[in-house]
Amino acid sequence: MFGRSAALLVRELTTDDHHLRRFNYDLFDKVISEIQEHFQQVTTIMEKMQGENEDGQISSADENYNGALIHHQSILRNKRCLLAYMYHRANRLQRLRWQLGAVLPEDVKELLHPSEKEFVKSYSEALSSYMTKLDIDLAVDITPPKDPYIQVRVLNNIGEVLLGDQSTSLVRNSIHFVKRSEAETLISQGLLEEFTG
Amino acid sequence: MANYYDIQDILMQDETVSTVFLHKANGAGFLDPSSEDNNVARGSVVDLPLWLAQDLVQRQILHIKLPSCFNARVRKEVQADPACVDLHSKCPFYYEMGCKLVELSVDPTLGPFLLTTLQGRYKDLLCKALTATLSGNLKFLPHLTEEETRLFEAGRDSVKAFKKWRLQGPRIEKAAILGRKRNRDATPIWS
Incomplete structure (x- = not known):
C-alpha cells in the first residue's frame, strides 16, 4: 500500500x-x-x-x-x-x-x-x-582520430583474430599496431587496452 | 509536468506531507490506521505521499499542512547562513518538493524563500565542486539535497574531464558494466 x-x-x-x-x-x-x-x-x-x-x-x-x-x-x-x-x-x-x-x-x-x-x-x-x-559503422568513436592506427596491449589470451585482411594472434601482454576502428569494440569489451607509453 | 519516466520526480513524489481531509472518503481505510470502518472521516489528519495529496488537493478533498522543513525555525536558520544548513536531513528533495507545494499554493512566501536559499547556497557549492579533490574532505556532502549533489558532481566531473583533456589520456575505454567482473577474475602476471 x-x-x-x-x-x-x-x-x-x-x-x-x-x-x-x-x-x-x-x-x-x-x-x-x-x-x-x-x-x-x-x-x-x-x-x-x-x-x-x-x-x-x-x-x-x-x-x-x-x-x-x-x-x-x-x-x-x-x-x-x-x-x-x-x-x-x-x-x-x-x-x-x-x-x-x-x-x-x-x-x-x-x-x-x-x-x-x-x-x-x-x-x-x-x-x-x-x-x-x-554501409557505415555508427558505433565507432565520433571524434575523428588523429591517426587511423593505434597501439594496443592485449589483456587476455584471445587467440587468432582476423584484423583487417590478415589474421593476428593476440597473446596476452603482446603489443599490436592495429586499425583504430577495429580495435574499438575489443577495447570496450575489455579485451585490449590502448597502449600509451 | 516533469517527464513521466523521470526517476527523481517519482522519488520526490514519495515524500510525505501531513494533510487534513475536508470531506469523507469511503473505502480508503488503509490511509488512516486509526479508522475503524475502512473510511477516512472528515477532519482526520493523515500523512500522505505527495503523489496522492496533489491530486486530492486539486479536487479540494483535502488540505495540505506546510511541512516542518519549511517552517519559521528552518527559515531563520537558512537566513543566518544558507550554506551551513543540513537540508538533506530535512528533506532530500527540498527544492523540488517546495516547487510542488508552491504550485498547489500552500504558502505564498515559499517560492521567494526557496530562491534565496538556492542563491545563498549556490556560490559556496560551486567553489567546493571546482576545488574539491577526489579524496578530499567531503564532510559537507551529506548536507546537500539531491539536486545539489547532482550539481556538485557535475562540477567535479567537468574538472576531471578538463584535466583528462589536458593530459591527453586514452580516448576509448572499457564499458563500465564490465568493470566489476574483470577485477574479480584477473590473475596476477607472475602466477
Whole structure:
C-alpha cells in the first residue's frame, strides 16, 4: 500500500548508474498484485455506489467517489513506477548495444527478464540492418582520430583474430599496431587496452 | 509536468506531507490506521505521499499542512547562513518538493524563500565542486539535497574531464558494466 514497494523498485535504479541489477521479479510481482488489490477495491466501491443510487441515497455518492479516486490514483502511481523501471532498464540495454556490439556477455544476459532479452535482440537487429543499409559503422568513436592506427596491449589470451585482411594472434601482454576502428569494440569489451607509453 | 519516466520526480513524489481531509472518503481505510470502518472521516489528519495529496488537493478533498522543513525555525536558520544548513536531513528533495507545494499554493512566501536559499547556497557549492579533490574532505556532502549533489558532481566531473583533456589520456575505454567482473577474475602476471 501507499505505493511503497513501487518506490523501492524505482529506487533500485538510482543506486548504480552504470551497472545493471538482476531483474527484481519479487518486487515487480508484488506491485502488480497491489494494483489488482486496488482495482478490487474500486470495483467494490463502484458496486456499492450503484446499489446506493438505486436506494436513493445520493448524499454519500461524493464520499464513495473520493474513496474510489484514492484507489485510482494509487493504481496510476504504481503503473508509472513499473513503466519507469522497465523504461530505464531498456535505455541502459540500448546503451550497452552501442558500447559492446551485437553480443551481450553471458553474465549480463542472466540479469535480464525474458522480454528484455527479446528487446535486446530486436533492437540489435534493427540497428545492424540500418547500419548495413548505410554501409557505415555508427558505433565507432565520433571524434575523428588523429591517426587511423593505434597501439594496443592485449589483456587476455584471445587467440587468432582476423584484423583487417590478415589474421593476428593476440597473446596476452603482446603489443599490436592495429586499425583504430577495429580495435574499438575489443577495447570496450575489455579485451585490449590502448597502449600509451 | 516533469517527464513521466523521470526517476527523481517519482522519488520526490514519495515524500510525505501531513494533510487534513475536508470531506469523507469511503473505502480508503488503509490511509488512516486509526479508522475503524475502512473510511477516512472528515477532519482526520493523515500523512500522505505527495503523489496522492496533489491530486486530492486539486479536487479540494483535502488540505495540505506546510511541512516542518519549511517552517519559521528552518527559515531563520537558512537566513543566518544558507550554506551551513543540513537540508538533506530535512528533506532530500527540498527544492523540488517546495516547487510542488508552491504550485498547489500552500504558502505564498515559499517560492521567494526557496530562491534565496538556492542563491545563498549556490556560490559556496560551486567553489567546493571546482576545488574539491577526489579524496578530499567531503564532510559537507551529506548536507546537500539531491539536486545539489547532482550539481556538485557535475562540477567535479567537468574538472576531471578538463584535466583528462589536458593530459591527453586514452580516448576509448572499457564499458563500465564490465568493470566489476574483470577485477574479480584477473590473475596476477607472475602466477
